[in-house]
Amino acid sequence: MLTPRLQIQAVADRLAGRLVDTPHRHFQEPWRTCLDALKDKDDPKSARQALEDALKNHPERASIIEKIFSAIPGYSMHFDSLAELKDQLTPIRFLWPGWLPVGMLTLMGAAPGTGKSFLAADLAWRITTDQGFPDGCPTPSGGANVVYVDAEAVPQILNERAQNYGMDLNRLFLLLPDPGEILDFGQEKYRHRLIEMVAGLRPALVILDSLSSLHSRGQNNVEDVRELLSFLAQLAQVYETAMLLIHHIRKPGNGQSIQAYDLSMSDLSGSGHIVAMARVVLGLHIIQTGPQADPNGPRMLKMLKTNLGPYPVSLGFAFAPLAPVGVFLKWMEESPNSYHIPTKVDECAAWLLDLLAHGPIRPADAGDAGEAEGFSRNLIYRARRTLEGSIENTVGKNAPNNLWRLVSAKLSHGA
Numbered sequence: 001m002l003t004p005r006l007q008i009q010a011v012a013d014r015l016a017g018r019l020v021d022t023p024h025r026h027f028q029e030p031w032r033t034c035l036d037a038l039k040d041k042d043d044p045k046s047a048r049q050a051l052e053d054a055l056k057n058h059p060e061r062a063s064i065i066e067k068i069f070s071a072i073p074g075y076s077m078h079f080d081s082l083a084e085l086k087d088q089l090t091p092i093r094f095l096w097p098g099w100l101p102v103g104m105l106t107l108m109g110a111a112p113g114t115g116k117s118f119l120a121a122d123l124a125w126r127i128t129t130d131q132g133f134p135d136g137c138p139t140p141s142g143g144a145n146v147v148y149v150d151a152e153a154v155p156q157i158l159n160e161r162a163q164n165y166g167m168d169l170n171r172l173f174l175l176l177p178d179p180g181e182i183l184d185f186g187q188e189k190y191r192h193r194l195i196e197m198v199a200g201l202r203p204a205l206v207i208l209d210s211l212s213s214l215h216s217r218g219q220n221n222v223e224d225v226r227e228l229l230s231f232l233a234q235l236a237q238v239y240e241t242a243m244l245l246i247h248h249i250r251k252p253g254n255g256q257s258i259q260a261y262d263l264s265m266s267d268l269s270g271s272g273h274i275v276a277m278a279r280v281v282l283g284l285h286i287i288q289t290g291p292q293a294d295p296n297g298p299r300m301l302k303m304l305k306t307n308l309g310p311y312p313v314s315l316g317f318a319f320a321p322l323a324p325v326g327v328f329l330k331w332m333e334e335s336p337n338s339y340h341i342p343t344k345v346d347e348c349a350a351w352l353l354d355l356l357a358h359g360p361i362r363p364a365d366a367g368d369a370g371e372a373e374g375f376s377r378n379l380i381y382r383a384r385r386t387l388e389g390s391i392e393n394t395v396g397k398n399a400p401n402n403l404w405r406l407v408s409a410k411l412s413h414g415a
Contacts, residue, residue, distance in 0.1 A: 007031035016073030107278035128171035144204035151213035164326030219270030360405035
C-alpha cells in the first residue's frame with residue numbers, strides 16, 4: 001500500500017539509480033508504467049525519453065514527468081514525534097475544574113423541563129459576577145464575559161432570569177437570529193457573527209442553547225452534525241474559551257417518567273458522533289426522591305464522560321424562591337438519592353432495626369417475633385445480612401448465648 005507521493009518518490013529514486021525494494025504489485029498506474037520504463041535507464045536524457053514514450057497516450061504525461069523530476073532522490077519524510085511537539089501544545093486548563101475545560105467542547109444532555117437553561121443562566125451569573133462555582137471552585141477574578149447563543153430565540157426568558165439573579169448584564173452578550181429568521185449555523189453569516197463575538201469579547205464561556213435549534217439539518221447522521229461540531233470545537237480551541245453545548249435526550253421508553261430517569265450516555269439523542277466530539281459530557285436530570293414523581297424535585301448534575309481526568313462527584317440542586325420574584329438554584333452539599341420501591345427485605349430490615357432499638361435479642365427470639373409480624377426466619381436472616389455494620393453478634397453467631405445488638409448500642413455503652 002503506497003500513497004501517490006510514496007510512488008513518485010520511488011520512481012525518482014530509481015531514476016537516480018537508487019535501489020527500490022518495494023514490491024512491484026504495490027504500485028498503481030501511471031507510476032507502475034513509469035517504474036518499468038526506467039529499468040536500466042541511468043542517463044537522465046534517455047530516462048526522460050523512455051518516460052515520454054511509455055506515457056505517450058496519457059493525457060497528463062507532462063505533469064506526471066514533471067512530478068518525477070521535481071522529487072528529490074533519497075528524500076525521507078519527517079514526522080514530528082511527541083517530544084518535538086510537546087512544547088507547542090497548550091496544557092489542559094479548566095474554567096470550572098473537572099467540569100468545563102477551556103479550548104474544548106462540553107456537551108450537557110437533559111430532558112425538556114429539567115432546568116438546563118436555568119443551569120446555564122446560573123453558570124453565567126457565577127462567571128460574570130465572580131460568585132464561585134457550585135462546588136466552591138473559584139470563578140475568574142473580577143468576573144468575565146459570557147456569550148449566550150439563544151438559538152431558541154426567546155431572550156425575554158434569559159433577561160428575566162438575569163435580572164432576578166442580579167447578573168452583570170454588561171458582561172452577558174446574546175447572539176440572536178435576525179428578525180424573521182431562525183438561527184442557523186449552516187449559514188456562513190451566523191458562523192462569522194459568532195467568531196467575531198468570541199474574537200472581540202474573549203468570553204470565558206460560550207453557551208449554545210440548544211443543538212437541535214442551531215442548524216437546519218438533522219442530528220441522526222454523522223454528515224449532518226460533523227461540520228457544525230468541528231466548527232464549534234475549533235472555535236473553542238483557537239480562542240481558548242470553554243464551550244457548553246446544550247442537548248436533548250431521547251424520550252424514555254416503556255412508560256418511564258423523566259423524574260425516575262437515570263441518565264446515561266446512550267440516552268442522548270442523535271448520532272453517536274455528537275458525544276464523540278465532546279471531551280466532556282454532562283447529564284442533568286430530575287431525581288425522584290419519594291413514591292410520587294415530582295417535577296419540582298431536586299436535580300442531579302453528573303459526569304457521563306470525560307477524557308480529561310477523574311470523574312467529579314455528582315452535584316445536586318433544587319429550585320428555591322427568589323424574592324421578590326423568580327427562583328434560583330440552591331446547590332446541595334450532597335447529591336440527592338433516588339427513591340426505590342421498598343422490597344420485602346427492606347421492610348424486614350426496618351422492622352429488625354426497630355426491634356433491636358429496644359435492646360439486644362437472641363436470634364431465635366428475633367425469629368419468633370418476626371414470624372408473628374409475617375416475616376419468615378429465612379427473610380429475617382437475609383435482612384440481617386444486609387445490615388452488616390449496623391448489627392453485630394455479641395459473642396459469635398454460633399455461640400448458644402449469642403445476641404444480636406445494634407452497633408450504636410455497643411458504642412453508647414462503651415462495650
